[in-house]
Every structure is written in C-alpha cells, then in structure tokens.
Amino acid sequence: MNPYHLPIFKCFILAHLLINFTLHGAVTSNFQSLSPLIHLLNQSEDTPLQLDVLRGISQALQGRSQVAMPSGWVSVESRLGRSPSAEVRTLIRSLSLTFGSQKARSMLHAVLVDTKGGIPERLNALKALVQARDTQLPSILLDLVRDKTLRSEIIPYLARYHEPGIPKALLELYATLSTSDRQSALSVLASRVDYALSFLEAVEEGLVPRRDLSAALVRELRNLNYPRIHDKLEEIWGSFREISVDKQVQIDAYKRIYYAGGSTPGNAMEGRAVFVRACQQCHVLFGTGGAVGPDITGSDRSNLDYLLQNIVDPNAVIPHDYRSTEIETTDGRVITGIVKERQGDALKVTTATETMLVANDIIESEHQGELSMMPEGLLLPFTDQEIRDLLYYLRQPAQAPLPASKDTRDLFFNGRDLNGWVGDPLVWSVENGEIVGETTIGLKHNAFLVNEMVFRNFRLILEVKLSPDGENSGIQFRSQHAEHGEVKGYQADIGEGWWGKLYEELGRGLLWDKTADQHVRKGEWNQYEILAVNHQIKTAVNGVQCVDLKDPEGALQGFIAFQVHSGGPVQVRFRRFDLEIDPDANLKTVEE
Numbered sequence: 001m002n003p004y005h006l007p008i009f010k011c012f013i014l015a016h017l018l019i020n021f022t023l024h025g026a027v028t029s030n031f032q033s034l035s036p037l038i039h040l041l042n043q044s045e046d047t048p049l050q051l052d053v054l055r056g057i058s059q060a061l062q063g064r065s066q067v068a069m070p071s072g073w074v075s076v077e078s079r080l081g082r083s084p085s086a087e088v089r090t091l092i093r094s095l096s097l098t099f100g101s102q103k104a105r106s107m108l109h110a111v112l113v114d115t116k117g118g119i120p121e122r123l124n125a126l127k128a129l130v131q132a133r134d135t136q137l138p139s140i141l142l143d144l145v146r147d148k149t150l151r152s153e154i155i156p157y158l159a160r161y162h163e164p165g166i167p168k169a170l171l172e173l174y175a176t177l178s179t180s181d182r183q184s185a186l187s188v189l190a191s192r193v194d195y196a197l198s199f200l201e202a203v204e205e206g207l208v209p210r211r212d213l214s215a216a217l218v219r220e221l222r223n224l225n226y227p228r229i230h231d232k233l234e235e236i237w238g239s240f241r242e243i244s245v246d247k248q249v250q251i252d253a254y255k256r257i258y259y260a261g262g263s264t265p266g267n268a269m270e271g272r273a274v275f276v277r278a279c280q281q282c283h284v285l286f287g288t289g290g291a292v293g294p295d296i297t298g299s300d301r302s303n304l305d306y307l308l309q310n311i312v313d314p315n316a317v318i319p320h321d322y323r324s325t326e327i328e329t330t331d332g333r334v335i336t337g338i339v340k341e342r343q344g345d346a347l348k349v350t351t352a353t354e355t356m357l358v359a360n361d362i363i364e365s366e367h368q369g370e371l372s373m374m375p376e377g378l379l380l381p382f383t384d385q386e387i388r389d390l391l392y393y394l395r396q397p398a399q400a401p402l403p404a405s406k407d408t409r410d411l412f413f414n415g416r417d418l419n420g421w422v423g424d425p426l427v428w429s430v431e432n433g434e435i436v437g438e439t440t441i442g443l444k445h446n447a448f449l450v451n452e453m454v455f456r457n458f459r460l461i462l463e464v465k466l467s468p469d470g471e472n473s474g475i476q477f478r479s480q481h482a483e484h485g486e487v488k489g490y491q492a493d494i495g496e497g498w499w500g501k502l503y504e505e506l507g508r509g510l511l512w513d514k515t516a517d518q519h520v521r522k523g524e525w526n527q528y529e530i531l532a533v534n535h536q537i538k539t540a541v542n543g544v545q546c547v548d549l550k551d552p553e554g555a556l557q558g559f560i561a562f563q564v565h566s567g568g569p570v571q572v573r574f575r576r577f578d579l580e581i582d583p584d585a586n587l588k589t590v591e592e
Contacts, residue, residue: 038071065131068100069101077101138158156354159188171202179411190221219375254379260384268392292337322373323373324337325368336373345359347363404454412560415430422452447563450560454558459579461529464525465524473495474563476561478557489555512549526542537549
C-alpha cells in the first residue's frame with residue numbers, strides 16, 4: 001500500500017490498522033511497518049492529511065502510556081512541532097510523549113502550568129500527561145487544584161494517584177468548592193481506603209457537612225470493603241442501613257409526604273436545584289444532564305407511582321447496559337461505573353463524575369454486579385420539602401428555570417459548549433472557552449443568548465471584545481422573555497457611544513446616559529462588572545465605575561443574556577466569567 005495515493009480518510013484507517021497490528025505482534029515491534037506514514041508526515045505540507053494520519057495513530061494508541069518510538073519520529077516531532085495548526089502541534093506533543101520524548105514532556109509541563117495560557121491548550125496538555133502516566137503530574141496537580149481556572153477538570157484526575165497530599169488538599173478546599181466540584185471531590189475521597197478514612201474523620205470533625213453524603217457515595221464507600229469504613233458509616237450515618245425489603249411501604253410513605261404539601265405540593269425551580277444535586281450527574285432531563293443512566297425526558301414522569309417505583313427500587317428491572325461494574329486497580333483504587341466498551345488495551349468506563357479509559361495493565365480485578373448504577377436510598381438525605389420539590393419538578397411537562405445559588409453558579413457556563421443556554425446556533429457558539437456571537441451578513445432583529453438560570457442578587461465580572469466597535473451588543477440581566485425571541489429588562493450596553501450606559505430593553509429605555517467610551521480599548525478585551533443587590537444597580541468598565549442607580553421600579557430577578565444587535569456584520573466575544581451570588585453592595589474592580 002502506498003499512502004501517497006490514498007484518500008485522506010484511508011490514511012486514517014491505514015494508520016489505525018498498522019498500529020494495532022504492531023501492538024498485537026503482527027509486525028515488528030519497532031514500528032518499521034509505519035515508515036511510509038512517518039516518511040509522509042516528514043514530507044507532506046498538507047495539514048488535513050497530516051491531521052488524518054496523526055488522529056489515526058492517536059486513536060489506535062488510546063489507553064497505552066508508553067510505546068517504543070518509531071524510526072523517523074524525531075524529525076517529525078521537530079518539523080510538525082512548529083506547525084501553524086494548533087491541533088497538529090497538540091497531537092505531535094501528545095504522541096511524542098507516548099513515544100517517550102523528554103522534550104515533549106517538558107513542553108507539556110510548561111503549557112499546563114502557564115496560568116495565562118489558553119484553556120483548551122492546557123487541557124490537552126493535562127490529558128496527554130495523564131495518559132502517559134507522568135510521574136511528576138501529581139505534585140503539579142496539587143498546586144493547580146487551588147487555581148479555579150482548571151479545578152473542575154483536575155479534581156477527577158486526582159483519583160488516579162495514590163498521594164498522601166491529595167485528601168488533605170481536597171478537604172482544605174472543600175468549603176470553597178462549587179456543587180459539581182464537591183461531587184467530584186467526594187468521588188475521589190471515596191476511591192481509596194486511606195482517602196475514605198481521612199474523609200470520614202473530616203465529617204466527624206464537622207469539616208464536611210453530613211448532608212453532603214449521597215446514597216451513591218455510601219455505595220462507593222461500602223465498595224471499598226474495609227471493615228473500619230463500614231463501622232464509621234454506622235457511627236456517623238446510622239440511618240443509612242440496608243433498605244427494607246418491602247419497597248411498597250416506602251413508596252406509600254413518600255406519597256404521603258408528597259400529598260401533605262397540598263394542591264401545589266412543591267416548587268419546580270427548587271426541585272430542579274435538588275435534581276442538580278441528586279440526579280443530574282447521571283440522568284438527562286429536558287436535554288441537560290449526564291449520560292450514565294437513561295434519558296428520562298420521555299418517561300412516564302407524570303405518574304407518581306412510576307416515579308417512586310423507579311427511585312425506591314432501581315434494581316427491580318436493570319437493562320444490561322446500566323449494570324454497575326466494580327474495577328480494582330493495582331494501586332488500590334476502586335472504580336464503580338459502567339463499562340461502555342473495550343478499546344484494545346483499555347476499558348472505557350463511565351462513572352457518576354467522569355468517563356475514563358482504564359488501561360488493562362493496571363486492572364487487578366473486574367466484576368459486573370447485579371445492581372443498577374442508581375443506588376437505593378436516593379431520597380434519604382433530603383427534607384420532606386426537598387422531596388416534594390424534586391417530585392413536583394420531575395412531574396412537569398417542560399423545563400423549569402434553575403435558581404442561581406452558591407450551589408448552582410458553576411453551571412452558568414462550562415467553558416466547552418452552550419449547555420444551559422438558549423440561542424440561535426447560527427449566531428452563537430463557543431470557541432477556546434469563549435462565548436461568541438457573530439454574523440457575517442448582519443441581522444434584521446436582535447439575537448439573544450439566554451442563560452436558563454434565574455438570578456436575584458449577584459455580581460458578574462467578565463471580559464468582552466466587540467469588533468467592529470461601531471456595532472452594538474449588550475449584557476441583559478434580571479430579564480424576562482418577550483415575544484418573537486426578544487427579551488426585556490436591564491441591559492449593560494456595549495459599543496461606541498454606548499459603553500457603560502444602562503438601558504431597559506422593551507421598557508423604560510435609557511436609565512443611565514453617561515458613556516464610558518474614554519476608558520475602552522477599542523477592538524480589544526475590556527472588563528465589565530455588573531452588580532445587582534436588591535434595588536441597587538452598579539457597573540464598571542475596566543475598573544472605572546459607570547452606573548450607580550437605585551431603581552425601586554426595576555425587576556428584582558430574572559435571567560442573564562448576551563445580545564448581538566441588529567445591524568451590520570459583527571463579532572462579540574465573552575470570556576473569563578467570575579460570578580458571585582448574594583455579594584456585598586460594593587464594586588470589586590473600581591480603581592481607588
């Protein structure tokens with residue numbers, strides 16, 4: 001086969017097949033069978049062709065940490081390491097690391113710890129170093145976990161390492177973590193016996209609230225099969241005992257709790273907040289959530305008996321694809337999850353907090369049980385009103401808004417996609433961790449990207465870049481939906497002649513007419529701060545206060561949205577979001 005005459009997609013397949021034959025001994029172990037492709041990478045100036053070959057090699061090597069370097073790779077690393085394509089450079093570094101290149105290892109370390117670098121590049125470096133089982137990575141991650149920028153990505157990876165500093169670092173940070181980061185941290189702390197004992201001691205000392213224990217976490221702790229952990233669970237959470245065989249008794253009890261709430265037993269918004277804590281990691285509802293368990297959007301949710309039967313007795317009927325598997329690694333980690341597929345030298349496993357590849361050479365044992373990933377006792381940690389709110393929300397025919405709180409604020413923007421936002425995908429997208437609104441032909445009507453959360457008192461600090469500055473954009477807050485896709489409410493304005501002004505869209509019009517144009521860096525990134533506390537509204541641009549308005553007529557709650565104004569071609573970008581719930585009434589960025 002001559003790769004010079006193959007279509008691009010066949011180069012991908014050829015690279016994949018040759019690698020797999022090599023790994024399974026069908027060809028020589030020094031990768032000489034790949035020499036035509038290595039030569040092609042050394043000679044080709046065609047970026048799509050380079051990417052296709054590199055992707056094929058990369059996919060075939062998933063799950064392998066170290067592979068002998070093929071002949072000719074050093075020159076490929078040197079030449080394509082300077083490629084104008086960011087993806088080519090990323091793949092070269094990752095593969096070079098797998099092939100044992102110290103140069104690639106040093107470069108990836110530098111990229112990962114560069115706090116001023118791009119988030120996608122840093123994440124790619126992290127994933128490559130994790131796959132290569134870099135021995136220096138645990139100490140690097142212990143430093144980086146204190147940095148909010150990558151914390152959500154770093155915490156799940158900590159479970160892969162048996163380092164005494166890991167439980168100490170997570171427990172010290174615990175009180176400051178967001179809800180999803182707490183869930184990830186708890187999963188790490190339940191992954192090893194010594195981590196779990198440190199965690200249980202922290203609960204006894206009051207450093208971790210007992211209410212943060214979920215039924216799923218209890219199962220993970222019990223799966224460690226360590227008597228002292230079982231004893232401590234009994235001491236601390238005596239109510240978490242084996243569920244009664246008579247499930248109907250429990251169902252009837254929860255029905256009484258539900259109907260005790262009256263004709264409108266719960267609050268759908270608050271119920272969604274409970275769903276985020278208890279269910280969203282594993283289940284999709286109305287397009288939002290994790291894919292560990294089934295999507296429950298189309299199920300018979302209006303039927304209270306159906307809901308309670310599935311919640312109270314999740315093990316009654318379990319499809320094979322949702323049976324949990326317990327995997328113990330050679331260094332003592334216990335992973336409870338669903339094996340999605342077997343990929344050559346690794347298992348693809350989905351847990352409640354992440355999807356990972358577990359290399360076969362670190363698996364001590366693997367056992368698929370007869371239980372669902374969904375644990376029994378799901379409702380035990382909640383108050384009666386929280387149970388009513390959750391069940392009421394689950395029975396709704398449409399999505400309810402999510403109340404913004406200290407527990408849910410991290411769901412505002414995940415940095416990867418527009419999950420939790422509603423807007424025209426032809427206008428709105430995510431690039432390099434930035435929200436982008438763009439039209440190349442102009443718009444006849446305003447286009448809005450609306451966040452699903454409902455905010456009351458908050459502080460939002462972000463950076464925005466508008467091009468050209470003569471066009472117009474804005475940040476809506478405490479806003480409501482209006483007809484024809486429009487929104488109404490406060491708008492912090494963006495654009496020449498409008499920077500720093502406050503407008504009420506589809507309402508009272510201009511509320512603050514002083515411009516901050518003189519403080520704006522045109523065509524560059526500018527910092528915007530919006531503070532809303534009760535009836536007090538304040539804003540600042542690049543650290544200079546703009547609006548200072550007490551407005552008793554204004555709305556006290558609503559959603560946040562971004563605008564691309566009608567008019568000519570324009571691009572607006574938003575990044576580096578810092579969101580605070582229930583702040584004090586002082587601006588943070590105002591210069592002294």
